[in-house]
Amino acid sequence: MEKTFLMVKPDGVQRQLIGEIVGRFERKGLQLIGAKLMTIPVSLAEQHYGEHKGKPFYDDLVSFITSGPVFAMVWQGENVVELTRKMMGKTNPKDAEPGTIRGDYSMFVSKNIIHGSDSPESANREVALFFNENELVEYDKLINSWIY
């Protein structure tokens, strides 16, 4: 089953949106297999956002993501990467549709409350960056026969 890395960013944690965001993915039918509240060290933030190094917003992005706790998660399901990107909405909340997480709860591109891997390849890379194998829990979700 496909996996993805999702993270409620420091603004989402401070705004008490963890439960709301987790609830949306649960109700969709996705399966949570790993989660932790953590403060990201600068070195991990730089690896995670390596593709943006050199861009004008890079330094602010690294300071923002390390500024307070995040809620890091691994979810699995069929096409979970594409599905969760759709549920998150566009990167800039001004373009994110109502009904999406960013569209419903955020106003500004650098405070867009959630991160989600944008391809199965980046999902594998990001899951491995944030989680050890022994932090991921494989289990049968009995309700799956009513979902798939």
Ligand code: DGI
């Ligand atoms: O995968 P996404 O988070 O949707 O988007 P991304 O990987 O292109 O960018 C990572 C984060 O960097 C994004 O969630 C918010 C921030 N960002 C992206 N583009 C801009 C930006 N921040 C500012 N201030 N300006 C930008 O143009």
